[in-house]
């Protein structure tokens with residue numbers, strides 16, 4: 001499906017009926033990374049909305065600059081388009097950075113937050129320099145430079161060695177991404193603010209979930225959510241990396257569904273299709 005919102009065409013999946021759950025993909029990925037979650041959530045009575053962010057997947061990839069504010073505003077415009085007042089929002093890695101921005105600027109639209117394989121801190125100076133260098137390289141050499149850089153970081157060494165189909169699929173998403181989207185995403189992440197001091201103000205039900213062997217967001221970084229947020233559960237999926245939801249969908253879905261089930265009966269709007 002697609003919608004024309006906030007001046008661009010956004011592609012998205014919309015499945016099921018029940019309380020809305022909006023899942024936001026990471027960098028340099030696309031909405032397909034959430035496919036192992038769709039059936040499980042729909043079967044449990046949720047409506048799942050999964051967009052491709054601007055610049056990624058099948059959505060338009062206009063010239064930048066991109067920002068976390070712009071990504072967040074696109075998502076709010078999509079919720080408006082779908083007439084969804086509030087949703088549980090899950091954000092994976094860069095999707096988590098966008099979720100933090102949503103909580104800062106569009107708090108009333110989020111009933112609960114699920115931080116997946118993500119972090120609350122901003123880039124340090126060395127990280128910012130790497131983002132800039134990669135953004136320049138992707139402009140010169142194309143998406144392959146990003147795919148080659150990120151692939152070894154996204155999956156565990158075991159998945160890289162033993163799951164060729166998964167490796168091929170994830171690599172294919174990355175090399176298929178528009179260079180404007182990749183550069184835009186890198187520079188948006190480079191400019192994102194640090195949210196650690198704001199975490200105590202986000203007083204809504206939260207889940208911090210991640211891979212025990214994540215090379216990009218090690219458990220100690222993920223734990224900042226559990227210690228900083230007033231109401232945060234924590235789940236660590238064994239033997240998984242940055243793509244924990246793809247590497248072990250069963251345990252990931254179980255943790256997510258347990259969190260969602262715990263919200264029932266609280267301030268939870270039922271948006272039904």
Ligand code: MLT
Nearest residue numbers: 026027092093094095216
């Ligand atoms: C992501 O998965 O979205 C990125 O790895 C996040 C990042 O590079 O900070």
